[in-house]
Amino acid sequence: MKTTIKQVAEKAGVSIATVSRVINGFENVNAETRERIMKVVAELKYTPNLAARGLIMKRTEAIGLLLPDLHGEFFSEVIRGVDEAVQRQQYHLLVSSSHNDTKEIEAALRFMRGRVDAIIVMSPQVDSDLLLSNLPKGLPVVLLNCHLNNPHFDSIVIDGFGGARDMVSYLLGIGHTRIAVIKGGENNLESQERLRGYRTAFINHGMTYNKSLEFDGDFTEASGYEAAREVLELEERPTAIFAFNDSMAVGAIGAIREAGLRIPNDISVCGFDDIPVAKYLSPSLTSVHVPIHDLGVMAVNRVFDRLQNKGKTSAAHILVPTTLQIRTSCRKITVQQNQSKEESSR
Amino acid sequence: MKTTIKQVAEKAGVSIATVSRVINGFENVNAETRERIMKVVAELKYTPNLAARGLIMKRTEAIGLLLPDLHGEFFSEVIRGVDEAVQRQQYHLLVSSSHNDTKEIEAALRFMRGRVDAIIVMSPQVDSDLLLSNLPKGLPVVLLNCHLNNPHFDSIVIDGFGGARDMVSYLLGIGHTRIAVIKGGENNLESQERLRGYRTAFINHGMTYNKSLEFDGDFTEASGYEAAREVLELEERPTAIFAFNDSMAVGAIGAIREAGLRIPNDISVCGFDDIPVAKYLSPSLTSVHVPIHDLGVMAVNRVFDRLQNKGKTSAAHILVPTTLQIRTSCRKITVQQNQSKEESSR
DNA sequence: GCATAAAATGTAAACGTTTACATCGAACAT
DNA sequence: ATGTTCGATGTAAACGTTTACATTTTATGC
16 A cells, blocks of 8 residues: 555664655765665655645645636636646645535535645635634635635735726716616625626716616526526617626627627627636627736735735735726717617606 | 644543544434533534544545646536536545646645545646556546556546547538648647547548648647648648647637638638637637536546445546537538649649 | 764654543443 | 443554654764
């Protein structure tokens, strides 16, 4: 079965301490002894059990990343950023998924305990109590987009409010006033922030938002498709649909196509996140650009700041700004169209 | 810092064995004692150190997955399949990346040792010696697309040869005879298998393949873009490009667009893998469909077969068939065009 | 050759957990 | 009251590794 340090020591005729010294690069070992041990190590194909090592050293040189899901372009981009930054530090990355379930968050956190030196959590369902109950005191934790204000944990949050406000301002600026929105779920804080941004843009333009243009989705492509079908059934069709993420925008595009309508000629569509697929769509999707990859890098940088300063730095709370990536899925509406629509809605 | 079982035992006034019995659901503990312990556990927020537990129990209920990279749609789909199947078995999934580097493969394998009960490896650079040197004897290993024939390890391989042959047969069947190919790299076995399929299709049609239509790429979008630019510079432009993966096909599409050509009117394009983005492209990409997600599920099923039968089953070697996903990026060429082209190439 | 210092190596305990076997206490039978 | 059995609990050793301190060996100086 597994070769242990004891077997190497026995065969090399030395103590386990000496084998450990050789394995870990201590210089106080005679060259001849060293060679003899290395030879046995190679012969027996010994590799240390890092779990046992972690137990005694109380550190593992690994970072945990807990995501709601492991697939999909958004998370894939987060992972890419985290992975690059962790690798740069020559640490290992442990990726796990909570499947958006509180029980599974607990299970994943428990599993990571003793196995990671810090943990990055990106999960909407997470709360302080859950973290404090399941993680050792002092373990560095960086929250990604968790909308959780706790002074113990670093947090990095996308400015969903600002992004949505800017997108809607852009749409209003190119003449749209009847803008439907596909939300992300009643209890989702991100969705609530984006909705607030949507409404704020109207107010900032001296206009009122229309609640009957707010539709429910759950951030999946299928829910975007369904919501868009409802939008298209309205007596007075909106001139634009703003989906709170790109996957729902993709679904909305499908429904619009099926209805025999053209984008953006008949109706404009835009999304949020600017995941890689956005530029491949036809027409290419206008989207609130989130520096997803950079999110991951930032999280890792916070982690290493914490690890290297051993509690001497206080938790940072970073709001990550978004930008608009204007492509071809939205078009300007002329003033005549605009005015007639505004009068009829009042 | 961390609460240990000793602290719980002390506060509850029992031995660590009794605490362990309660934590692990043994019934031979008095109800009153049990309650007292559970109360202390909650109060001290004790969670077991699973690394220590794994040391004594010699199993961790975790499966390792080693991929060349963690991002990108292909790997994201593999992860999705693996994650679902592992979760179904109530095990944990540890995902790690080798970045296509032998040293990093070794480091990742060493890191997983003692932390996983089995490991799924998907890495072109892997060889038997590497695995045997870095993993404990008896640890179940499932190879995904490694083109490595070793009787100790289960392996699951995509039928790249058959898929490429079928795609090229399809292209030949709709009139294309000048079919350029964008390969995946000189040392890549997958690319070599697909090239063999490409050539076999010509032979099966009683035709000869043309080596000057074989271009080098490295499975990235950028390399597909460059290769396609070379293709388009040929004096006699091919009527179709077959890229050995979808990412390179995406790159090729970009180059074709830049050259002011239309797909499929001026030139047809097809890819391999049928990753999710394929259907969003314009025109939607014709691609060799690989059941990526199912690959992951199959690998996990093999793992659990091995774990539950404790060496009593022999290694399985599965060749996974592909299908063609015909979309709109390829078009039929008429017979007159076809014949004149064939005569001039002879 | 002896004493001292430095280098090399070994011993024992630690890390946090699990559990086989030992021990103790309670209940029951005689 | 004594002996036996069963249930509850504790003790000690294990898992594989690291390392502080102890011990041994080697090299150097007189």
